[in-house]
Amino acid sequence: MPIDEAVALAAEPRTGEITWDHKDVQLYHLGIGAGLPATDPDELRYTLESRLHVLPSFATVAGAGSPGVISGLSMPGVEVDLAKVLHGGQRLEIHRPLPVQGTATATSRIAAVHDKGKAAVLVLRTEVADADGPLWTNDAQIFVRGEGGWGGDRGPSTRLAPPLGEPDRTVERAVRADQALLYRLSGDWNPLHADPDFAKRAGFDRPILHGLCTYGITLKAVVDTLLGGDVSRVRSYSTRFAGVVFPGETLRIRMWQGEGSAVRVAVSAVERGDAPVLADTIVQHS
Secondary structure, three states, rough: OEHHHHHHHHHHOHHHEEEEEEHHHHHHHHHHOOOOOOOOHHHHHHHHHHHHOOOOHHHOOOOOOHHHHHHHHHHHEEEEOOHHHEEEEEEEEOOOOOOOOOEEEEEEEEEEEOOOOEEEEEEEEEEEOOOOOOEEEEEEEEEEEEOOOOOOOOOOOOOOOOOOOOOOOEEEOOOOOOOHHHHHHHOOOOHHHHHHHHHOOOOOOOOOHHHHHHHHHHHHHOOOOOOOHHHHHEEEEEEEOOOOHHHHHHEEEEEEEOOOOEEEEEEEEHHHHHHEEEEEEEEEEE
């Protein structure tokens, strides 16, 4: 069996040093569509080093190492075909605001292995801390088609009841035709997002946008629309990747600001009849 649950869960955590600076942050922000209009003061907070703040989803690429979907496939007990792999979901917990530049220690391990019958789900947990203490905890759910069925634990259901009523805010964000090519410069080199031949082998007629790019676009929309542009208010951010996005499409982002400190979000692709893209999405904030 390509996934050995016992070996994967018992493996020693991997620890390494990561570093980043303002150029990495600016590149990430451009990769998720920041900077339009280029002279807008609200956008300059994402693109100009003298005003820079860090969108918390930058944590998914900080250090320019392989994000969870790729690095999780090189952990002990895991040997699968990259063409069968999809990013199933992501959860990010922010312990304190991310600095514009930093050096930190990242510790990663397989936290769970779930048997979904026709697929397996790996949960790769990465905990990051610097000299001042914890910065963030990142859980990537890695969906591997055709690798389930060994009789293991199915794991918890991530499906939530849909939000009630009409959304409080709805915005649309255009995805550039070259968005995936720009976003991948932050460290996710999976050819699924750039190579048409590889995309066809994976079952798509053309390359698809990184799920984490949509993840970042969506968080920026929530911060800019409902949180007054204050990135420090984000406490956690979770989503399930419900469908793909093709570069050149338009995202429709619906937001429900409930009582308390949670924003529910649903994201769809406008040109494909509002096909679901992100579901079960929650931004917890102060």
